[in-house]
Amino acid sequence: MLELKPMLSALWRNKISAMLIALQLALTLAIVSNASVIVQDRIEKMARPTGMPVEDLIAVTFQPIAQDYDMHGAVVADLDLLRSIPGVVDATHTNQIPVSGSGSASVFHSQPNQEIGGEVSNYYETGPHFMQTLGMNLVAGRNFTPADMRVVQPNEDARTQVAIITRQMADALYPDGDALGKSFYNSNGTDPVEIIGIVERHLGAWVSWSKAGNVIFFPRLQENNFKRYMVRAEPGRRDEVLKAVEKQLAERDPQRVMHIETLSERLERSYMSDNVMVKVLSAVVTLLTFIVALGIVGLTVFWINQRRKQIGVRRALGATRANISRYFLVENSLIAVTGLALGMAGAQIANHFMVSSYSQPALSLPVLLVCALILVSVSLVAALVPALRAANISPATATRSV
């Protein structure tokens, strides 16, 4: 026996306070659902596989103090040294640190002499050891050999004849899935670069880039004025290896400025804004939900106190305790459902605006429904304690004159 019709007419006569709570719920749902979808998006982003054993990797950057520095010789000596350190799996030179937010990119085409279109890709200049050092999974073709390597001077044409690319980039260049053995070109370029290998995935330099995962590896060493190495330690030995790397590189050549850090630290820094966003939005969602719950508790307590006599009369006329509790819970549910229906429309409108203006992720119906369900539950739990207390109002209240 839900008394819906008389309940609705009673609510209509107290519509201001009911509508205020309904609107508060609507606004909360609009904010909470959109915040949730952003939080979910950021969490998924941070949980993406990088394609590397991040916990085992160490990044080294150095710049020699001397002007006429033999960079090629230094790289060869350094890498030999690094690979000889106990606990090191492998080491490679590189032009950029993965997931660091700093790197190189260019536009590449599947056809020669193309000026427009093409596919933007992050690219590495590295060598045959990058595959083992970065722990990548070669799914087609072969790794670089020393014969593929080019050592180039600054201002020299740096193009290589071969490259290894990620599967994502391969699919972008050749959507039919037959990229291996085919070539790609620079913009307006005519010299082909043959795709000799395809790796499963690699996130590249920019974690927040919409095309993170478009990555090309060229077998190249440029003799510019700084150089980077990636060092892979055996699992669990990274910190020990890091100390040894720092000490031995400094001992081999103290005349250079060197920075060494773990890739985990770099990745954490790259995701710092996402982490902050997740924490702030989660706090906002929790706070709003708490405030709406307080509002519901407040309104229910207010209405119950206002209707103490009426509750006593209902009890005198035969209402059981359960009837009274149910009355307030159903009344609360009616307000909640009205507010959440408004909120679902509001959430969609707000999301449409955020997608078009701020490139935020789209709000899916399941997320919206889950948020609405959570808020209905919060609203019911908030109304439950006052509703149970209302049931304890004595039927004798009906005969009291005050």
Add this chain to the structure above:
Amino acid sequence: MLKMHNIRKSYRTDTIETHALRDFNLEVKEGEFVSVTGPSGSGKTTFLNIAGMLETASGGQYLLDGEDVSGLNDRDRSRLRNEKIGFIFQGFNLIPDLNLFDNIDVPLRYRGFNAKERRRRIEKVLEQVGLSARAKHLPAQLSGGQQQRVAIARALAGEPRFLLADEPTGNLDSLMARQVMELLEFINEWGTTIVMVTHDPDLARRAHRNIQIVDGQVSDLQHAVAAAEAATA
């Protein structure tokens, strides 16, 4: 119909225990119209609350329609209240947000009648109290006398065998009070047992029997009233 034996009711605070009723004995027979009078604080309302199962007694035995209600749980007491007792309150106690139809509907919904049966009963009692045309009006749109007639209609809709009235004319002027009293007498003539708490000696005299409660105990004044009337005549 109603039988109370050695009913006791006390209220306890941290420091004081107040005895509202003690050794309270009363029997009301089916079809009787009994008025209950007594000074303020004598225990009239406590008696009414216990008779209407709005409160439980601290001790003693209470039989309603032959059933011992002293040990019933809240659910069974609610059911019995709904089925056997009609209440008329001094302040009418209509629900201000509901129209007359929905006000009368309240106890019928708790009884579990279907919509058709509820409508039949509501239309019948509204006609009996002469307010059929006002079914969609809110209580605030009616006079005090009309509101009390609605309250009586609500009490009658469940066709109770026992009507408890708490100062039913207390908030009405003399004309309206007379109309309400005539309505109660009419209802009693149909066979409904009525117990009415009142301060008004004229109304009390119109009952078959007057009970006076003093200091939480009952004194049956039926013979005293008759003797007083005889002396006056």
